[in-house]
Amino acid sequence: MTTGIGARVKRREDKRFITGKGKYTDDVRTENQAYAAFVRSPVAHANVKSIDKSAALEMDGVIDVLDGHQLTGDGIGNIICGWAVTSKDGSPMNMGAWSALATQKVRYVGDAVAVVIAETQQLARLAAEAVDVEYEELPVVAFADKALKDGAPQIHEEAPGNLIYDWEIGDAAKADAGLAEAVHVTEMEITNNRLSPNPMEPRSAVATYDEAEDHYTLYTTSQNPHVARLVLSAFYNVAPEHKLRVIAPDVGGGFGAKIYIYPEEITCLWASMKTNRSVKWTADRSEAFVTDAHGRDHISTAKMGFDADGRITGFKVDTIANLGAYMSLFSSSVPTYLYATLLSGQYDIQNLHANVRAVYTNTVPVDAYRGAGRPEACYLVERMMETAARELGMKPAELRAKNFIREFPHETPVIMTYDSGDFDANLAQAEEAADVNGFPARREEAAKRGKLRGLGYSCYIEACGIAPSAAVGGLGAGVGLWESAEVRVNPVGTIEILTGSHSHGQGHETTFAQIVAERFDQPIENISIVHGDTDKVQFGMGTYGSRSGAVGMSAIVKAMDKVEAKVRKIAAHQLEASEDDIVIEGGEVKVAGTDKALGWHEIGLAAYTAHNLPPDMEPGLKESAFYDPSNFTFPAGTYICEVEVDPDTGTTEIVQFTASDDFGTIINPMIVEGQVHGGIAQGVGQAMLEQVIYDEDGQLITGSYMDYTMPRAADLPNFSVHHASTVCPGNPLGMKGCGEAGAIGSPPAVINAITDAIGNNDLAMPATPQNVWRAYQAASAKQAAE
Amino acid sequence: MSRIHVTTTINGDETEYLCEPQDTLLDVLRDELDLTGSKEGCASGDCGACSVMLDGRLVCSCLVLGAEAEGRAVETIEGMASGEELHPLQQAFIDKAALQCGICTPGILVAAKDLLERNPDPTEEEVRYWLAGNLCRCTGYDKIIRAVLDTAADMRGAA
Numbered sequence: 001m002t003t004g005i006g007a008r009v010k011r012r013e014d015k016r017f018i019t020g021k022g023k024y025t026d027d028v029r030t031e032n033q034a035y036a037a038f039v040r041s042p043v044a045h046a047n048v049k050s051i052d053k054s055a056a057l058e059m060d061g062v063i064d065v066l067d068g069h070q071l072t073g074d075g076i077g078n079i080i081c082g083w084a085v086t087s088k089d090g091s092p093m094n095m096g097a098w099s100a101l102a103t104q105k106v107r108y109v110g111d112a113v114a115v116v117i118a119e120t121q122q123l124a125r126l127a128a129e130a131v132d133v134e135y136e137e138l139p140v141v142a143f144a145d146k147a148l149k150d151g152a153p154q155i156h157e158e159a160p161g162n163l164i165y166d167w168e169i170g171d172a173a174k175a176d177a178g179l180a181e182a183v184h185v186t187e188m189e190i191t192n193n194r195l196s197p198n199p200m201e202p203r204s205a206v207a208t209y210d211e212a213e214d215h216y217t218l219y220t221t222s223q224n225p226h227v228a229r230l231v232l233s234a235f236y237n238v239a240p241e242h243k244l245r246v247i248a249p250d251v252g253g254g255f256g257a258k259i260y261i262y263p264e265e266i267t268c269l270w271a272s273m274k275t276n277r278s279v280k281w282t283a284d285r286s287e288a289f290v291t292d293a294h295g296r297d298h299i300s301t302a303k304m305g306f307d308a309d310g311r312i313t314g315f316k317v318d319t320i321a322n323l324g325a326y327m328s329l330f331s332s333s334v335p336t337y338l339y340a341t342l343l344s345g346q347y348d349i350q351n352l353h354a355n356v357r358a359v360y361t362n363t364v365p366v367d368a369y370r371g372a373g374r375p376e377a378c379y380l381v382e383r384m385m386e387t388a389a390r391e392l393g394m395k396p397a398e399l400r401a402k403n404f405i406r407e408f409p410h411e412t413p414v415i416m417t418y419d420s421g422d423f424d425a426n427l428a429q430a431e432e433a434a435d436v437n438g439f440p441a442r443r444e445e446a447a448k449r450g451k452l453r454g455l456g457y458s459c460y461i462e463a464c465g466i467a468p469s470a471a472v473g474g475l476g477a478g479v480g481l482w483e484s485a486e487v488r489v490n491p492v493g494t495i496e497i498l499t500g501s502h503s504h505g506q507g508h509e510t511t512f513a514q515i516v517a518e519r520f521d522q523p524i525e526n527i528s529i530v531h532g533d534t535d536k537v538q539f540g541m542g543t544y545g546s547r548s549g550a551v552g553m554s555a556i557v558k559a560m561d562k563v564e565a566k567v568r569k570i571a572a573h574q575l576e577a578s579e580d581d582i583v584i585e586g587g588e589v590k591v592a593g594t595d596k597a598l599g600w601h602e603i604g605l606a607a608y609t610a611h612n613l614p615p616d617m618e619p620g621l622k623e624s625a626f627y628d629p630s631n632f633t634f635p636a637g638t639y640i641c642e643v644e645v646d647p648d649t650g651t652t653e654i655v656q657f658t659a660s661d662d663f664g665t666i667i668n669p670m671i672v673e674g675q676v677h678g679g680i681a682q683g684v685g686q687a688m689l690e691q692v693i694y695d696e697d698g699q700l701i702t703g704s705y706m707d708y709t710m711p712r713a714a715d716l717p718n719f720s721v722h723h724a725s726t727v728c729p730g731n732p733l734g735m736k737g738c739g740e741a742g743a744i745g746s747p748p749a750v751i752n753a754i755t756d757a758i759g760n761n762d763l764a765m766p767a768t769p770q771n772v773w774r775a776y777q778a779a780s781a782k783q784a785a786e
Numbered sequence: 787m788s789r790i791h792v793t794t795t796i797n798g799d800e801t802e803y804l805c806e807p808q809d810t811l812l813d814v815l816r817d818e819l820d821l822t823g824s825k826e827g828c829a830s831g832d833c834g835a836c837s838v839m840l841d842g843r844l845v846c847s848c849l850v851l852g853a854e855a856e857g858r859a860v861e862t863i864e865g866m867a868s869g870e871e872l873h874p875l876q877q878a879f880i881d882k883a884a885l886q887c888g889i890c891t892p893g894i895l896v897a898a899k900d901l902l903e904r905n906p907d908p909t910e911e912e913v914r915y916w917l918a919g920n921l922c923r924c925t926g927y928d929k930i931i932r933a934v935l936d937t938a939a940d941m942r943g944a945a
Contacts, residue, residue: 010880017888018876018895020823020863027822122808200827200835200923201889252825252889253923285828505887505924670883674925678886681926705832705921713927714918718910742926 004518005733008670012524013509022250025204026282028219032208034063034277036268037124039114039131040290041106044142044362044698045153046135048104051114056127061119063275065131066267068101068113076100076270077236079263081327082478085165085336085358093165096156096360098326100236100263100270106135107155107325108362109700110290115267117275121282140362142694144322145299147359155325155360162360164323165332169340170353170413178314178351182305186388192376193765194297194322194692195685196708197369199504201252202283203292207268211276215243220265222248223258223502224542227479229534231261231329238269248532251504255682256368257292258504259544260329264291289703294692295369297322298335298376304384310394310402314351317343317380321358321366328367332358337475338373338463344412345381346423346459346636347403352413362698368544370682370743374462379765382458382748387761396457396752397427397436416463418634421662423459425724430638430660433722439642452645452776453655454757457638460745464737465550465633465730482628483547484539485555487516487563489621491608493601495522498530500540501552506739507671508548514667515553515733519560521587522600538624546737549667550633554731558625566621567603573614574598574606633728633736637661639680641749645757650773652688652754658720659745664728664736672738676721679742685711686743687750688767709766759783794855796821797865805852812836814852815862823863823892827921834920837893838862844900863892866899875899875937884933886924894920898934906942910935 003009016022039051053065079098086092102113114131118124139153146152147162155162179185199221206219216239222228225248233241251258264281272279283291300319307313321335340354371378389399401424410418431437436455443453466472469480486498497512513527530536543552567589572579575598577591584590590597598606603621606612610619642656659676666672689709693701702708727734747765754772755761760779764771789804796819803818810829815821815838824847827835831846838847839861866873875898878884885891894917901908901916908916913934914927922930 011883011885014880014883014885014888017885017891018872018879019867020821020892022823022888024822024825024889026826027816029820122806198923199887199889200833200921201825201887202827250888253887255923282826284826285830285833507883507886674883674886674929677926677928678924679926682923704830705828706830710921710923711926712918712921713914713931714911716914716927718928718931719926 003514003524005514005665005667007514007668009510009514009524009668011507011510011671012513013507024201024250024252025206025219025221028206030206030208030278032278034117034119034275034279035121035124036271036279036281037116037128038112038264039116039128039133041109041111041113041135043106043135043137044109044140045138046106047138048102048106048113049134049136052132055132056116056130059123059127059130061123062127063117063119063277065114065116066271066274068099068103071101071267071270072099072103074270075237076266079326080235081332082329083333084476085167085332086476087165088168093332094159094163095327096158100266108364109698110364111325112263115271117271117277117279140698142362142696142698144297144320144359144361147361148320148357155362159360164327164358164360166357167336168353168355169415171351172353174351175314175316175353179303179305179316182313183308184392185303185305186384186391187303188384188387190300190302190380190383191764192296192298192379193686195295195369195690196289196692197255197257197292197295198710199253199255199257202285202288203258203262203264204282205265205268206278206280207272208278209272209276216269217245217247218265218269219247219249221251221258222246223254223504223544225502225532226500226534226540227542228261232266232269236266238266245535248502254504255370256295256372256544260293260367262291285705286703289708290364290700293328293367294324294364295366296376297366300380302380302384304388306388306392310392310399312347312349312403315343315349317354319354319356321356322361322363323358324361324363324365326365328365331365331367334368334373339377341414341416342374342377342461342463343381344414344416346405346461348405350413354414363694370679371740372545374740375744375747378458378460378744379748382460383751386457386752390761397431400459401427417631419631419729420726421634421636422724422726423636426636426638426660426662427459429722429724430640430658433660433720434640434642434656434658436640446644452647452757454643454645454753456641456749456752456756458745458749458752459638460741461634461636462740462744463632464546464635464740465629466545466547467632468630469628479541480628481541482626483541483551483555484624484626485559486538486622486624487556487559489563489604491604493604494526495520496528496530497556498537499552499556500537500542501548502532502543504543506543506548507668511667511671512553512556515556516560520600521585546635546739549735550728550731550737551627551629553733553735554629555625555627557732558627559623562623562625563621569614569617570603570606571598574612629731631730633664633730635661635663635736635738635741637741637745639745639749641753643753643757645754645772647776650769650776652767652772654684654717654750656720657717660722660724661738661741662725662736663723663738664725665734666723666725673721675738676742677719679740680719680746681711681716682743683746684716684750687747687765689715691766790853792853792856794857795859797861807853809852810848811850811852811855812847815847821862821864825889825892827890834897835890835893837896837920839896839900844897863896866895873899874941875934878933878937882929882933884925884929890920890922894922894930902938902941906938908938
């Protein structure tokens with residue numbers, strides 16, 4: 001069937017986008033519209049001495065200026081981190097208070113202290129400039145390693161020494177013993193550069209309080225509107241859940257940055273009640289740079305030991321993670337359960353230990369960004385493996401293959417149980433597609449032109465399909481991570497799927513419809529996907545962690561199982577046959593082996609007219625389901641990058657990028673390719689272009705697109721994307737997830753390729769021409785000295 | 787401040803509006819004329835999400851004042867299709883899934899259409915450099931570049 005599983009169905013959502021008719025939050029127009037602009041701290045750390053609103057309040061068109069004392073006075077709760085991580089000494093994490101509008105202290109440049117509500121956006125922004133805040137500046141620490149030093153400025157009273165937690169996983173004694181017995185130990189210091197997610201649609205909120213109904217509506221740029229409603233209600237006391245509707249309409253990319261519920265959304269809701277106006281706020285790009293949660297920012301040291309045969313004997317990692325000035329919603333889980341649990345990579349490592357210290361700094365809060373912890377783990381493991389291979393004089397692929405896990409399920413020493421995979425198959429497919437055998441000749445040819453060619457590998461694994469609720473609950477998560485779905489078969493036979501997943505570019509309106517079209521053998525145009533509105537969809541945990549396929553679609557399958565069971569009963573009753581003999585095919589519900597059949601629409605009509613249903617059957621044909629996964633899923637694969645470096649300038653060109661992924665079952669290959677492409681582009685961005693930079697005073701240096709280098713069309717090649725899949729045994733469709741793989745797998749492949757080209761393993765991301773040139777010069781000088 | 791009266795042509799239709807002196811053309815399109823297909827991604831001319839044509843020249847509408855459109859012709863994404871008939875680039879973007887979240891797509895389509903009108907037979911490198919002013923965070927550009935090159939070939943074949 002041309003619209004079922006595996007078909008390259010054209011995206012059904014695209015018509016509205018390519019004609020400019022998408023409806024995003026900033027496109028929403030409401031009656032009684034007013035605009036919010038935030039008064040933000042220009043300094044990274046200070047006591048707030050006073051806020052003088054008088055000049056702003058006198059401006060024509062300014063409706064009100066509200067501050068944090070009013071906000072907390074109205075009972076609006078502090079912003080919380082929803083995952084409790086426990087330090088290795090058993091103590092709970094040290095979470096400092098975070099008010100949506102700061103009252104006593106500001107802790108990073110951009111921290112909001114007040115909000116202006118005015119008749120126009122321009123006026124609101126002008127008036128925000130007129131609010132006079134007196135700051136008493138305090139010493140600043142912007143870097144994680146410095147924040148841990150004795151005498152560093154203290155950011156939160158609740159976190160002595162700026163330490164949020166000191167956490168470990170694995171067995172330190174065994175890892176030490178493994179390293180002691182090694183014949184070779186590779187040691188590296190590895191930094192994972194700080195990034196800004198930068199969805200192209202800035203965050204936006206339109207909040208409306210209806211006094212007559214005592215009810216709030218929030219349009220917002222969210223990846224998970226139900227979670228937003230839950231948190232806004234249960235923790236921030238904005239409104240009880242039944243008095244709050246959250247709508248995430250078309251959303252222009254998320255990448256993690258739109259998971260969290262930020263000060264701005266909370267404040268707009270509260271301000272709409274205070275002013276009795278609909279309040280709209282849309283970030284400008286510079287505001288996005290200082291408010292959207294940043295990603296990554298790890299400093300690690302690692303030791304990996306090998307025996308004479310190249311097998312890993314022990315692996316020990318020590319990481320400092322910068323969480324910024326406040327703990328964002330899932331920040332604590334990223335450098336722990338989403339990072340250290342993946343440090344076994346694709347390898348059979350029996351002796352493994354990781355220690356992670358999370359620290360406060362005077363910077364924007366850091367949380368999950370595409371991959372979230374897993375890119376940091378993959379980068380560390382894969383740089384170690386490639387460097388070790390070079391030190392051992394082995395081929396990088398050979399060293400990896402020697403250590404591959406080949407039997408499943410495989411339990412790692414860092415609490416993951418890999419359920420499936422064929423790492424050899426992905427490695428072989430990537431090597432063939434990249435023509436690795438032809439590389440020496442290409443390198444020689446490049447050398448004749450004065451260029452340096454390099455080849456780099458990355459064999460990544462990730463844990464997706466987030467996540468089994470009881471398991472993550474046991475690890476400190478404050479929520480369950482199931483998904484819900486509802487399948488409504490209408491009286492005319494058309495089908496509506498209501499899902500708690502949220503699409504912000506992933507193409508759910510197409511992919512989700514494909515599994516329904518296949519299951520009920522119905523035309524895809526008769527199936528619609530409803531998402532993103534808490535008044536329409538029963539509940540949902542949203543889209544992040546590559547979970548919408550493995551978890552969201554599994555919930556749809558579960559609801560379809562229930563629908564099918566009822567359809568069989570109705571058909572069996574009306575056709576006077578046994579339920580076991582009923583089949584759904586050709587758009588009809590039939591008695592197998594006979595010409596007795598009912599049209600799909602006739603079943604729908606029968607269910608709703610209820611004139612002739614089996615005894616005791618309820619009318620209607622609508623079923624819902626909650627699906628809680630039994631395990632994470634484990635997408636994996638091999639990426640191979642080939643680069644050419646100009647030794648005179650350090651300029652690096654990616655000449656070929658090859659991916660072989662194992663995503664399990666693929667519903668729509670065209671959409672999956674796009675996910676991989678986009679992920680790789682973000683990974684290449686991290687490896688070569690992007691870095692959030694703070695100065696010693698905590699001033700953000702990279703606050704615009706003139707300073708923060710986004711990957712552009714001219715920076716990237718086309719990608720060679722392939723699949724070698726094993727079916728995931730953990731969910732009904734056999735899916736593993738594809739959303740984050742590219743961003744996880746690609747950075748080490750790029751850096752391994754460049755370090756191969758220049759002959760120096762000591763190269764940090766981003767590999768700008770300057771960094772590459774310096775590393776090459778250092779290697780050349782060292783070689784000359786020898 | 788008194789508002790400025792502007793008479794201009796938008797997507798072929800003569801249009802009048804009032805705007806503040808500091809309003810950008812993007813503000814006017816989105817807020818006065820309800821043409822919300824053009825998007826603000828940066829307001830500094832670095833992302834191209836607000837790309838429109840002004841008297842046949844590709845511009846970032848966030849860097850043009852609304853008042854500057856007086857007596858000129860503006861073309862936006864809303865005018866790209868002829869009624870129900872999509873422009874070949876629009877059709878190719880659907881056929882090849884050359885978009886994901888869609889927020890940058892209007893700007894990219896406007897820019898790509900301008901490229902093909904100037905250069906019906908661009909190389910891949912020319913397409914990549916022409917579209918380097920349009921940021922896309924979702925697609926990695928791969929399918930966009932292929933869609934533009936394939937459309938160029940189809941349009942040459944049809945011509």
